[in-house]
Amino acid sequence: MLETVDLKARVSRSEYEKAMEPLDLELGQLQRDLRPSGNPIVIVLEGWDASGKGTVLNRLLQPLDPRGFTVVNVLASSKDQLRFPPMRRFWLETPSRGFITIYNRSWYRQVLEERIEDGLSRRRLEVVLERIRRFERMLDDDGTVVLKFFLHISKKEQAARFKALSKDPAYAWKVGKEERRRHKRYPEYLEAIEEMLAETSAPCAPWVVLAATDERHATLRAAEALSAAMKRAVERKPAAGDGILTVPVRKSSPLDRVDLAQSISDKEYDKALPKLQQEARRLQHLCYFERKPVVIVFEGWDAAGKGGAIRRLVYQLDPRGYDVVPVSAPQGEEKTHHYLWRFWRELPKTGHFAIFDRSWYGRVLVERVEKFASEPEWERAYREINEFEQELTDFGAVVIKFFLHLSREEQLERFNQREQEPHKRWKLTPEDWRNREKWDDYWVPVSDMLEKTSTLHAPWTIVEGNDKRFARIKVLRTVNDRIKAALK
């Protein structure tokens, strides 16, 4: 791929000025149109050391309003970053709707520096590449236009530039030991870059290789590509309406097979509960010691006992090691990002627990029922969620998911009780009564969710919730068992 690049390509000053002037005007206008279009743009900037990334980027951005873009400098992962799944730091920096994020260096560090300097096995490399393709596809599916630049220069050219930079104290620091080491290993890097370009070029996230010997040439070609990408973003329909899928009528549900009559005696409960809680505490400390993160998800009908089950679960846990994350409708920044964005933010670091009271499954439950997500959006979400959870378990996390089930009659009973008991009345809102009316609307989405997202690495546990105490014991026991199985 790279050998076909004409490194001698040049653009004369007059040609350059003639071409750039209308392009600048166009880019300025496109940026103003981008905001209302609601589609974000992600630009990846990769290239050899001293290939002129800063200069080209600076020129490229000059016609744009600096309030509409952010440049993210991607350094080697810090210690803190290593405590989370690798894509998290890139997810958190994705642009809001209508904005632009430029990643200066990017997730491709992992298949360049880290591959060459740390020696990545072929098998690991495949995993990393797949993770990257998945990430870029998810962004594209969500309406983001992804554009990737690689600035190419020859080894000889790089040597000449290092020499020039070293002369000015304001720039000499840019050529350090690492840069010189990478320069020596140019041929190895070249091979890795070739492969990277081939493996990760896709219509949804194309690579644009820029011959960068001549700065004007690289800049002009980059500006043209950017303009094309921005046009695509502006003209693109909001991610929603890409196609229409139909869901077959559901004949049966995993919930049909649930025996809601299960219960536990008071005596058994009082005996089992403290033991399980003590064990959970001990396991929590072992998880900390082994640096294992734990993600626990609670979904379920209103009044099914999520809150109570969570309270019993954390009762003896060390509060320094867990977070309970209540999830309601997205607000502010959460609304202007991919729906998974806020959950990437809330992930536990290694050794910690995060307990989600409702979760990303809102996408295929409330957002589906209330039509906040279009059909293609929530249909796609099953795969996205499975992939998301796969990234967590790939990283070593234990993912435990509960659906708390109860009968309609029992729910009504609990609503009435709440209304009557003054210290419980706050729990019941008119919203709850409205949701109860929608029980039937939720039946199919809940059933679909349980079937489509119960995976080997992140299975659902349906909890029989008519007897609250039975449910709490089952939750605790499941958490302990899953963690024990995951620990060494």
Next chain:
Amino acid sequence: MLETVDLKARVSRSEYEKAMEPLDLELGQLQRDLRPSGNPIVIVLEGWDASGKGTVLNRLLQPLDPRGFTVVNVLASSKDQLRFPPMRRFWLETPSRGFITIYNRSWYRQVLEERIEDGLSRRRLEVVLERIRRFERMLDDDGTVVLKFFLHISKKEQAARFKALSKDPAYAWKVGKEERRRHKRYPEYLEAIEEMLAETSAPCAPWVVLAATDERHATLRAAEALSAAMKRAVERKPAAGDGILTVPVRKSSPLDRVDLAQSISDKEYDKALPKLQQEARRLQHLCYFERKPVVIVFEGWDAAGKGGAIRRLVYQLDPRGYDVVPVSAPQGEEKTHHYLWRFWRELPKTGHFAIFDRSWYGRVLVERVEKFASEPEWERAYREINEFEQELTDFGAVVIKFFLHLSREEQLERFNQREQEPHKRWKLTPEDWRNREKWDDYWVPVSDMLEKTSTLHAPWTIVEGNDKRFARIKVLRTVNDRIKAALK
């Protein structure tokens, strides 16, 4: 202070159970009342290693809904954290209105571990203590209730606990080399703790020293203190109405003395601009090299040319090293925190530039005029802002503040122009016309701001904006001069 603590204090099991039961109910109810009160609670948890912080905290939180609190574990500053002013990481974790944040270890690390292990000079210690007092006062002023626990045990008791912990592999890792080293230096730490307690006890942020030999005793006393603090938070009036201050009628304004007739010829402009921009780029690289952060603030009348000045300022800057932060009305999380919170988030790290297009000065401008902030709130803000900027400059940041001034006539001229030119029309909103009506309302707030927040370390530069080109040159020149003065 600590020698008066009765380390032998004990609470019998029956006494404990009798006292805790009503306390638990009360704490649960207080937490439910806390949310609507809108007042947050900050709890600091400090204490000797193995003094039982985890256990006491766990018991304390059992009656609370885990969705309403967060525990923040404060470790030694990471490399990334060291690139920002020291209080930033604590600011970012402050609770939303009606929520509770528990800092397990806290900003007090700096006057304990860091003081003893790294040897902090007396002068530095004073600075750190003052910074802490200021932080806690700002939280209190904003309605936050601050409660600080210190768990005290004797050296002998600590030794016994270390021995016990070492026996169980689930807990043995808690007693490492550092813990043993600190144990040896117990007397030194004791002295530092004594001083810390004395220097940072204040009615707005009291220390509660808990004799922790007996776990029940520590827990019960902590629960009582927490209950009292929560009551205070629930009953506290929203921060707003603590007093009434009156502003004297303003006879003169710093703006009166501004010569708006100043201008520059096209020839001079075309000659000066590119030179200044090149110099800015060079200085930016030197700042990066010397790890100096730069904070630039733009305030000014609508259409005074802020956007254009920013564009010229960043024109040659390396986009990898600056961020332009557009500031509008707070949204989502920004609304549920102290008004400075979002600016702590946006601070530049060492070596980087952050350019604020409008800023924290909104507190004393639009929030004052539109009465979003009460009089005591915006009155207090002058001091708070000066202290905030002081923390930035203490950290080594260059803080540069511009107020772009223009005449009412020139503003009208520009509004009319914008209406006529199709590619500029987007800049003009009905809001702008409304604000123009309020010119007089803003005159006093702007004048107050310029006088009360122009400090030696962070002075205002008033920019004569009737001639846009003059203004742009003045901005660039000021930035360059201020940076040059700050560099070695």
